[in-house]
Amino acid sequence: MKPGKQAAFLANWTSQARKGFLELLVLNLLGRREHYGYELVERIRDSSGIEINDGTLYAILARLQKEGFIQHRWEHLEKGPARKYYDLTPDGKNALKEMRAVWEDMAGAVRKSGARNV
Amino acid sequence: MFEDIEAERTWRRYRLRAELILGAVSRDIRRQLIEDLTAHVRESVAQDACDLPEAERVRNALARLGDPADFVAPLIADAVVKAPPRAGSGxxxxxxxxxxxxxxxxxxxxxxxxxxxxxxxxxxxxxxxxxxxxxxxxxxxxxxxxxxxxxxxxxxxxxxxxxxxxxxxxxxxxxxxxxxxxxxxxxxxxxxxxx
The missing domain is CATH 1.10.287 (Helix Hairpins)
Known part of the structure; x- marks a missing residue:
């Protein structure tokens, strides 16, 4: 495969793989404790090293909220802008459990099937 | 939302563009996303280095958010593929x-x-x-x-x-x-x- 074509393929594959991964990552972080949006973006950046546009996170949050996996509450601070805190719903906790299991299975399958000579 | 006129104008332009792009999704999601983006930009501007002018901090925050057309695309695809059934849908x-x-x-x-x-x-x-x-x-x-x-x-x-x-x-x-x-x-x- 030509280098340009390979790079395009990898970029596309990474983008596809990242979509599901980011949803799991967001649910995982919210499974530990509630976060507000800005904080979540920072945590994702720190914990995964993935460079994403902040807007991508909000699209994911909107999607997860529409599915009923997360809920929010507003906190009005004396100093500074109001913060919208996100948290998992019971459905979200179940979904996270299922998604983690799927992720573990996939990661295990990749490890088991990995070619040694690559 | 911002004291500086240029900062406010930059934010409003971005918000308007996001609202236009979000025209294809449901009103609830549109409202939620705009609400989220607003809160995020406020927070992002507040957290950014205070020695920078407000307009520049807003521009930085919007650059980090990215083009609405990019991150809104999956939501629009969702809305098109699985539009929720409504009363009298038959x-x-x-x-x-x-x-x-x-x-x-x-x-x-x-x-x-x-x-x-x-x-x-x-x-x-x-x-x-x-x-x-x-x-x-x-x-x-x-x-x-x-x-x-x-x-x-x-x-x-x-x-x-x-x-x-x-x-x-x-x-x-x-x-x-x-x-x-x-x-x-x-x-x-x-x-x-x-x-």
Whole structure:
């Protein structure tokens, strides 16, 4: 495969793989404790090293909220802008459990099937 | 939202663009996303280095957010693929099916008519080249013209279509038939995708 074509393929594959991964990552972080949006973006950046546009996170949050996996509450601070805190719903906790299991299975399958000579 | 006029203007432009792009998604999601983006930009501007002018901090925050067209695309795709069912959706679906069916029938009729006219023009053109004295357009009197496609009858009159004009009619007929075929192909693809 030509280098340009390979790079395009990898970029596309990474983008596809990242979509599901980011949803799991967001649910995982919210499974530990509630976060507000800005904080979540920072945590994702720190914990995964993935460079994403902040807007991508909000699209994911909107999607997860529409599915009923997360809920929010507003906190009005004396100093500074109001913060919208996100948290998992019971459905979200179940979904996270299922998604983690799927992720573990996939990661295990990749490890088991990995070619040694690559 | 911001004290600085330029900062406020930059934010409003971005918000307007996001709202326009979000036009395809449900009102709830649109409201939520705009609310989130607003809170995020406020927080992001508050957290950014305070020695920078407010307008620059807003620009930085918006650059980190990215183009709304990019991050909103999956939501729009979701909205298109799984629009939530509404009350009376059966009637709406039936009406929509009738409307779509009617529009498609109309498009099919236009394609068929175009193909028919194109075919007639093609026949006229070829016939005019092969038998110019029997096939073509003939002037019978000062304001009486006759189109003869098959050339079966001896009708008299002066031929009007010169060979070059006959060729032009043929070319036009070919274009019409090609366009009709393209329209029919598009229509068939749409129907196949719905099945």
């Amino acid at each position: 009637w709406r679906a039936a009406l929509a099916a009738v409307a779509i069916g009617g529009a498609r029938a109309g498009r099919a009729a236009v394609a068929l008519g175009t193909a028919g006219i194109g075919a007639l023009m093609g026949i006229l053109s070829i016939g005019n080249i092969v038998a110019p004295d029997r096939i073509g357009v003939f002037r019978l009197s000062a304001d009486d013209f006759q189109v003869r496609l098959l050339g079966l009858a001896e009708g008299g009159g002066d031929p009007v279509l010169a060979p070059s004009l006959g060729l032009a009619v043929g070319a036009l007929g070919a274009v019409l038939m090609w366009r009709a075929a393209s329209a029919a192909q598009r229509l068939l693809s749409e129907i196949m995708m719905d099945l």
